Amino acid sequence: MAFEEQLNELAARTHKALAMGGAKKLAERKAQGLLNARERVDRLFDPGSFIESGRYAVSNRPEDRDSTPADGKVAGFGRIEGREAAVVANDFTVKGASSAAMNIKKLKHMKGVARRRGIPIVFLGESTGARMPDVMGAESIGSKDDPVEYQRMRESPWAAAVLGYCYGSSAWYASMSDYCVMRKGSVMAVSSPRLISMALGHAVDGEELGGWRVHSEVSGLIDQVVDTDEQAIDSIKRFLSYLPSHHAEPPPEHPAPAGSGADMDRILTLIPESTSQVYDVRKVIRCIVDLDSTFELKSRYGRAIVTALARLAGRSVGIIANNPIYRGGAIGADECQKVQSFLVLCDSFNIPIVMLVDQPGFLIGIEGEQKGVTGKVMNWLNAMTLVTMPKISVVMRKSYGLAVSNMGGGGNADEVACWATAEISFMRPEFGARVVFGVDPEKDRVKYDEAVGAMSKGTSAFDSAAVYTAHDVIDPRDTRAWLIRMLEVHRMRLSKGVGQHLMRTWPTSY
Numbered sequence: 001m002a003f004e005e006q007l008n009e010l011a012a013r014t015h016k017a018l019a020m021g022g023a024k025k026l027a028e029r030k031a032q033g034l035l036n037a038r039e040r041v042d043r044l045f046d047p048g049s050f051i052e053s054g055r056y057a058v059s060n061r062p063e064d065r066d067s068t069p070a071d072g073k074v075a076g077f078g079r080i081e082g083r084e085a086a087v088v089a090n091d092f093t094v095k096g097a098s099s100a101a102m103n104i105k106k107l108k109h110m111k112g113v114a115r116r117r118g119i120p121i122v123f124l125g126e127s128t129g130a131r132m133p134d135v136m137g138a139e140s141i142g143s144k145d146d147p148v149e150y151q152r153m154r155e156s157p158w159a160a161a162v163l164g165y166c167y168g169s170s171a172w173y174a175s176m177s178d179y180c181v182m183r184k185g186s187v188m189a190v191s192s193p194r195l196i197s198m199a200l201g202h203a204v205d206g207e208e209l210g211g212w213r214v215h216s217e218v219s220g221l222i223d224q225v226v227d228t229d230e231q232a233i234d235s236i237k238r239f240l241s242y243l244p245s246h247h248a249e250p251p252p253e254h255p256a257p258a259g260s261g262a263d264m265d266r267i268l269t270l271i272p273e274s275t276s277q278v279y280d281v282r283k284v285i286r287c288i289v290d291l292d293s294t295f296e297l298k299s300r301y302g303r304a305i306v307t308a309l310a311r312l313a314g315r316s317v318g319i320i321a322n323n324p325i326y327r328g329g330a331i332g333a334d335e336c337q338k339v340q341s342f343l344v345l346c347d348s349f350n351i352p353i354v355m356l357v358d359q360p361g362f363l364i365g366i367e368g369e370q371k372g373v374t375g376k377v378m379n380w381l382n383a384m385t386l387v388t389m390p391k392i393s394v395v396m397r398k399s400y401g402l403a404v405s406n407m408g409g410g411g412n413a414d415e416v417a418c419w420a421t422a423e424i425s426f427m428r429p430e431f432g433a434r435v436v437f438g439v440d441p442e443k444d445r446v447k448y449d450e451a452v453g454a455m456s457k458g459t460s461a462f463d464s465a466a467v468y469t470a471h472d473v474i475d476p477r478d479t480r481a482w483l484i485r486m487l488e489v490h491r492m493r494l495s496k497g498v499g500q501h502l503m504r505t506w507p508t509s510y
Contacts, residue, residue, distance in 0.1 A: 017055045017069045021093025029093070035229040037074045037091035040124050040163070043233045044087060045078030052076035054106040068094055073103040075110050077119075080237055083245055083252075086114045089124035090170055096128035099169045107169075108149075115155045118246030122236055123160040123177060125188075129168030152176055154348040154504040156246045159239055161232040162186045162215075162222070165206075175221055176508050178345055179239045179297070181232045182212045182222045220301040220337060238295060242309040242316045243349045247504070250350050250497030251316035257291040261480045264288070268476055271358075275398050275423065278324040281306055281356060284396070285319055288312075288356075288480045294319075297342065302334035304363075307342040309351070313484045318346035321356035322407070331403055332363040336376035339406075343383045344506045350498050352487055355393040355408045361401035381405060383506070384412045388499035390490035394479060395422040395461070395470070409469065415486045417472040418461035419479075424469070425459040 020026060020036060029036050035043065041050055053076045059068040072094035077086050088110050090097035114121035150172060152158075160177035162170075166188040174180045174188060182188065189210035197204045208214070215222040223239075226232045244251045270283050286294055289310035296308040303326040308319045320339055322329040346353050362368070362377060384391070384406070393408025395418045404424060405412050418424070464470035474482050491497065 013056055020069060020091055025093040033228070034164070036093065037089040037097075037124065037126075040229060040233060041074055041076070041078070041087055041089050043230060044122060044124070044237065045080060045085070046082065050076055050078035053109065054103075057102045057106060060101050064095075068100075068102075070094070071100060071103040071106070072097045073106055075106045077113075080120075080240055083240075084117075084119045085240070085245075086110045086119055086121040087124065088121070088173075090126045092126045092164060095131060096165075097126055097170070098128050098131035100131040104169075108146075115153075118156055118248065120157040120159065120240055120243070120245060123158070123170070123173045124233075125160055125162050125166045125170035125174050126164035126186075127166060127168060127170035129170075150176065152505070152508060154178075154247055154501065157240060157243045157349060159236045161229075161236060162188045163229055163232060171210075178243075178348075178508065179223050179236065180221060181224045181226060181235045182215060183229060183232050184212050184225060184227055187211055188215060188221070216298075216300040218301075220298055220334060220341075223297040225300065239309070242295065242311075242351070247349060247501055248498055253314045254311060256311070256314045257293075260290040260293075261288075262291075264477050264480050267479065271397060271476075273421070275360075278328060280325045281321045281323040281358065282308075284356065285310065285321055288483065289317070289319070290314065298338050302332070302336075302338035304329050304331060305335040305339060307338055312354070312480070312487060315487070316351050317487070318342060318351045318353045319356065320353060320407075322359040324358055327363060329359045330361065330363040331359060331406070332368050333371035333373040333376050336373065336380045340376070340380050340383045340506075341508070343380075343387055344503045344508070347387045347389050347499055348501055348504055350389060350492075352390040352392070352490070353387065354483060354487075355391065355413065357393060357395040357399045357407040357409075358397040359399055359403050359407060361403050377402065377406065381412075383503060386502040388502060390414050390487065390492070392483060392486050392490070393417070394474075394483070395419065395424060395464075396476070397421060398423045400425055414490050415472075416470050417474050417479075417482060417486075418464055418470040419476045420461055420473055421476065422461040422464070422470075422473075423459045424461075424464050 020038065026036055052074065055070055057071045058065045059071055070091060072091050074089040074091055075087065077084060088107050110121060158177040159179045160174040162174050162180065162182040164186050166174060166186065167190065171188045171190060187206040187210045212222065212225045216225050224235050226235060242251060264287060267284065267287050270287065271279055285306065285308060289312055293311040294308050295310065296306060298307060304323055306319065306321045306323050310317055310319050320342065362373065391408060391413040393413035393416045399407060399409060404410060408416055461470060461473045465473050
């Protein structure tokens with residue numbers, strides 16, 4: 001047969017590439033309950049849709065060519081629920097998926113195609129970092145001549161998973177992504193605990209250095225935490241379902257499930273009448289949005305505010321909601337950073353924003369000032385002015401202080417409605433009474449009650465409506481219908497649902 005020798009060589013090289021780091025290493029991963037890089041890609045894409053790019057790439061170092069199938073990174077294109085996407089999956093069985101000249105070329109090609117052709121890219125991270133001795137010396141480390149290697153212009157969504165040890169470039173791309181999920185037991189850091197221990201002169205624990213609790217609760221870099229590889233990949237697929245394939249189109253629409261909004265009649269039972277009693281706003285969100293459509297981001301970080309993707313009447317929305325169950329809903333530095341990051345995500349990918357307001361103001365104290373909370377409050381307000389997607393705000397129970405503006409008041413939302421139960425003021429009347437009149441309820445209850453009454457004047461929903469600060473006053477049970485109607489009014493018809501993306505260069509990981 002003509003070309004038989006070449007075709008036999010193709011089959012042999014294909015077999016070697018698909019064998020990855022060898023049967024023994026693959027068996028070890030399977031015994032640990034971990035997917036290998038190719039299994040992860042199969043889980044990500046619709047069956048039969050994956051086409052690989054760079055399958056036959058190997059190390060440029062002659063001595064490593066036989067031991068580096070696909071040079072430790074599986075890359076290519078496939079479909080996720082029918083939509084094209086790109087992937088770079090690190091193959092830990094090949095030299096720890098370390099970064100080197102050839103696999104970096106593959107990664108750059110994937111990024112370039114995703115940017116130019118308007119498709120999302122997914123990074124499935126697990127890597128020991130840079131490959132040595134490849135990167136040693138000036139010829140390697142100082143001659144990349146690529147000043148835009150880590151530039152983000154948000155032309156298309158990036159999603160990432162931390163699925164093991166992620167050092168070096170796998171940590172960089174996870175931190176730069178619009179969404180990042182982390183499997184428990186994984187570690188993400190600049191360098192490995194071993195190298196850091198050598199530098200510091202004492203042992204450093206990987207979990208303490210960059211485990212899931214660090215990045216989901218302290219650094220805020222991780223959006224969700226899961227138990228398995230399968231859950232991580234499924235969460236990426238769900239995240240992308242709320243987003244468009246690229247910044248120049250609106251998000252996809254989905255049919256609203258039967259039963260959506262069926263619990264609106266019981267919404268009043270979810271929120272205590274007294275402003276001093278707490279509740280979990282996530283129950284309110286689930287009541288308002290389409291059934292089972294809530295997808296919360298950074299749930300363990302800045303917990304006094306909920307940020308979540310959801311759908312209303314089948315269309316994607318970004319929810320920002322104060323959550324009184326944590327610190328009474330007082331807004332701290334972490335909450336500010338969390339919201340600012342979320343605003344960038346929504347505005348970059350044409351997602352309208354819905355704010356559900358019940359907040360006592362900003363968290364005051366030493367810790368907040370040490371974290372630079374004043375600057376973060378201003379960053380949030382600056383971001384609000386740069387959002388070009390519709391912003392709709394509903395004041396549920398209370399809204400105090402400058403945070404009134406952060407949560408959509410003061411002209412910072414396109415439409416503002418107050419529940420008939422809402423109260424809006426500079427501060428809680430009970431506090432104002434003590435600050436202004438200097439009365440102590442323990443010493444003179446009558447004067448204190450009179451002072452509270454004086455400080456409560458002009459704070460009702462109807463007072464806000466009277467000066468047209470609130471555009472409407474609504475029955476809480478009508479919230480879902482009002483939001484759907486207002487989002488329809490504010491559809492961006494002239495630009496076909498696409499914003500101006502004024503924050504497209506805002507740092508992802510603040």
